[in-house]
Amino acid sequence: MNVEYQKYIDVIDRWIVNRSKTVILAFLVLTLILSAGLGMTATDSGTSQFTEGVPAQEAFDDVNDNFEQQPFTEGTGTTTLIQQEQNVLAKQSLVSMLKAQHRLEQRPSQHVAGTNSFAQIVAQTLDSEATTTEAQIRTLEGAGRSEVKQTTREILEQQPSTAGLLSNDLNRKDPSASATLATVTHQVEGLSSGSSAGTQGTSPLTPIQQEAEFVVGSVGSDITVFGSGLISAELSSVISDSLILVIPAATLLIFIFLVIAYRDPFDLLVGLICIGMTMVWTFGFMGWANIPFTQMLITVPPLLLAIGIDFGIHAVNRYREERVEGINPTESMETATDQLLPAFFIVTGTTVLGFAANLVSDLGPIRDLGLVAGIGIIFTFLIFGIFLPALKLFVDTKREKYNLPSFSIAPLGSEDSSTGKVLSVGVTIARRGPYVFFALILISTAVMGAYGTGIDTRFTTEDFLPPEESPDYVDNLPDAIAPSEYTVTKNINFLEDKFESSDSDTVTVFIKGELQRDSRLEELYRINSDPPDSFVESGSRADATSILSVINQYKRTSPEFAALVNRNDINDNGVPDKNLGRIYKELFSSSYADRAGSYITEDYSSTRIVYSVKSDASQEEVTADTQMVADRMRMSATATGSVVVTKAVSDVIAESAYISLALAILASAVFLLIAYWILEQRPGLGIANLVPILLTIAALAATMRYLDIPFNVLTGTTLSIGIGLGIDYSAHLVHRFSEEYRGSVELYDALAVSVRGTGGALAGSMLTTTSGTGVLVLAIVPILGQFGLLIALSVLYSFVASVLTLPTTLVMWKRGGDHLKKYRIIS
Incomplete structure (x- = not known):
């Protein structure tokens, strides 16, 4: 030595x-x-600790902060109620869901700012003046079964988007479904719009949703409470x-x-x-x-x-x-x-x-x-x-x-x-x-x-959650050390199996630039041509929703706005090429302001395009194709969305x-x-x-x-x-x-x-x-x-x-x- x-x-x-x-x-x-x-x-x-600093996640956060339209502002969080019955569209099942919503509203500790469910839509269709859950319960209880069924059928025909609240086994002709969702919004001091499960091990929504389980359980129907607070717990x-x-x-x-x-x-x-x-x-x-x-x-x-x-x-x-x-x-x-x-x-x-x-x-x-x-x-x-x-x-x-x-x-x-x-x-x-x-x-x-170089790579939230079925050895453990009964994974799997997930079937391109400059909207229009294989096509173009979609919607209802767009459409393709600042101003001063705000910021510095993607496309294909579309932009563009972040x-x-x-x-x-x-x-x-x-x-x-x-x-x-x-x-x-x-x-x-x-x-x-x-x-x-x-x-x-x-x-x-x-x- x-x-x-x-x-x-x-x-x-x-x-x-x-x-x-x-x-x-x-x-x-x-x-x-x-x-x-x-x-x-x-x-x-x-x-969320694993996605901090990832560019796609930062862009996703920017999208949520700038564009996601919430019925309430900063300081709100939501709870999902999952109802499972033989037929959740039956009169008594609809009443049970409304009772659950009403009882939550009556609890001051729940800080309920609003609720939304298919049962409410049915009740308000029957009586437009039934604006409270209490009145809606009375309306449904006073209606006949055949009247409720006929109203439900008309709602599904005239408002097809409401089917998103119902499970994918929905029967439209003879209205029936095995599950439905309701949303309860809570106004909570200190809760930011970006709050998520797991911040320092808890969420401000945890005690609220734990109490909601007790309240909803008193209704006597098969209704499960689900939300970020329970995931955090x-x-x-x-x-x-x-x-x-x-x-x-x-x-x-x-x-x-x-x-x-x-x-x-x-x-x-x-x-x-x-x-x-x-x-x-x-x-x-x-x-x-x-x-x-x-x-x-x-x-x-x-x-x-x-x-x-x-x-x-x-x-x-x-x-x-x-x-x-x-x-x-x-x-x-x-x-x-x-x-x-x-x-x-x-x-x-x-x-x-x-x-x-x-x-x-x-x-x-x-x-x-x-x-x-x-x-x-x-x-x-x-x-x-x-x-x-x-x-x-x-x-x-x-x-x-x-x-x-x-x-x-x-x-x-x-x-x-x-x-x-x-x-x-x-x-x-x-x-x-x-x-x-x-x-x-x-x-x-x-x-x-x-x-060994062929090892796969995966990242999912489910990696950190307990399995849906506990291992056999858990059943034989003494009560003192037996783990809690877990439900989150079961509920997540149920939602994925029974309901269409729009989040997983869409991706977003987040764009920053001076959007009032001439030809900016033409650029947004251009990148949607010749879509990649994983994108859903509409004609020969990508199935996309953007500020252009809102402009077209307003054009159909306002001849004056349509004339303004046409005067500034140089190549007659329906997309304005100049005077974009005035067009945005007209849009934000109309009844379409909220929709416009979902896709472009009020200072015209950021916008987003939401693309539909094929459900059978792989994560790799979707991400690569979204990035390719983003790269077509002359402005700064970032591919994002839950699939891309993952x-x-x-x-x-x-x-x-x-x-x-x-x-x-x-x-x-x-x-x-x-x-x-x-x-x-x-x-x-x-x-x-x-x-x-x-x-x-x-x-x-x-x-x-x-x-x-x-x-x-x-x-x-x-x-x-x-x-x-x-x-x-x-x-x-x-x-x-x-x-x-x-x-x-x-x-x-x-x-x-x-x-x-x-x-x-x-x-x-x-x-x-x-x-x-x-x-x-x-x-x-x-x-x-x-x-x-x-x-x-x-x-x-x-x-x-x-x-x-x-x-x-x-x-x-x-x-x-x-x-x-x-x-x-x-x-």
Whole structure:
């Protein structure tokens, strides 16, 4: 080891073995300070956090702010009532819906500003003076069944747009439908028009809609309350329910494996104290740094457990290797920390780089995950690399002083143990056929990597919601930990199945420019010709709604306005070419002002065009075609709409995944080269360190594609995180090998000792980590289950790859170095 570097290790060693009480006290004080941040941690469970900063979303927000016509202004929110009956158009069902609306109106706490339903339309058609829900109820109750049916039939014939409030199984001739929707608008102080579920884990509409469930339930009809407030509540509760399920299961499994690994209650207690401190430090830091707790950060505790347990087992195991030789505790600990601190430093550096690679993501929650996890790993290094040895030495000293009982101090993976024999398989392969096996490693990595490039990318709100049907194991849980009954996903699926979704069948081009300039409307007209394949056509043009649609509507009702347009239509195509400012002014001073305001701002600086798209067109096709249309504009134009935003986020996820992976590999390679050059003057060991990691990443990517697990906001981080966790295993083995392979020690003897000694600790760490992270499959949210599975697999693959392939890789490193020396390429 480099002497200059060793002196710093010696300083830390002396503090650990000679001033253990001071070290322990200092860490306890830091724990107390950071614990104060636990109460400052907020929660953000919404999905809007993933679209912040995405250009398509910003344009979508601008469209909503400038053009979406609401019956009420700033400070309003809506609740949807979903009624399901054998026939919601039957007289009694219509009355039940009106009663639900009326009872909500009578509750001051509901702040009802207005309601809208098909039942209201029927009642007001029967009696135009029935302007209140109370009067509408009387009107319907006084009407005959045949009269109600005939009125309903006439409404559907004369006002076809009202069918949008009814399910798609509507029978128009003999009016009947199995479901209908009503909208309740609430005037709520402090609620912005852009409020959505998930702001800091709650929505101002949450208590209103929860109360609405109780009120509507008193009607006695099958009416369900649905809205952003209830979505927000379920997004929040699903986090706590997932933690309630995951933490006890992880704790139990980890405890069992730690008992097996440590086989000593004192060592077990020391390890658990360090794990607890790591959590307090990390989440206390989040509070001090004002980083909210999101769904993604549920993954941090299992990840820190993975690294912490690994460090703990290695520290205790290496210490025991010295103790079984009869060496006293102080010298044993000094030897253990002298060897492990550099290894821990390498592991920490590469792991932090793996997480930090996510800081380049354009998605804020992914950046937060990279930051919090990276800081947590540094805390883990400090606690398990310095505090644990000091506490372990202090405890063992007291045990000897007070003659406390001594338990097993045998290290894992000793030479004669069955574990040691199994772990030595890789050494045997390296001894007998390294060239063939190394070629097989390279070919396997290439094949699996190529197959893994076909991973799909998806982003949907449903990723963060509980499944419609709870897993079977949930039904068998005690009431104390059983999760809540979730309804949001069921309601979303019902709405998608039963009602036409105009939002998903349209896209928008948002345009900015000086729209009063000559020929601007001609440009809007021009881009609608020759529509792309995914757009619905009307004649040879795109089926679009814009300010031109409003102009044409007003022309049909106003001869004066029609004459004004015609005078300014140079090429006689119905589109005015000049004096546009006057045309807009006339439009905004007419009864069509509200409609005009839906498509152009009053300062004539922004407009939108809404296109109908084919329902069977893919997300990729719709997005590409909308962008192509936007690119036709000479003015600034942005493709947007829910489909485009979703695709944009999916693209960011995929881009982040691959960029983070590339950065993690590159940064880890550079770090390992420098680290091994400084520590051992053997930079080539850094490259050898990467071989099993590349195999692991390729296998993980291939597994994702085979199991049809897509890149989403969480699984998209697994490849770069897999590097951070995987290098943990190879770095420990390579560093132990570099320590053993010195002087006259034979190559294969050094490999055998390294694999049996460090490999034993790695086996214990792998079992504990895979169980600790694997329990995320119990989380209610499917996205967390996928992430837990992938992290557990990455740890398993890393362990197997390290134990099996590193001996062969190190043999190739040694022989390659010998060849270079032979031909005097290196000295």
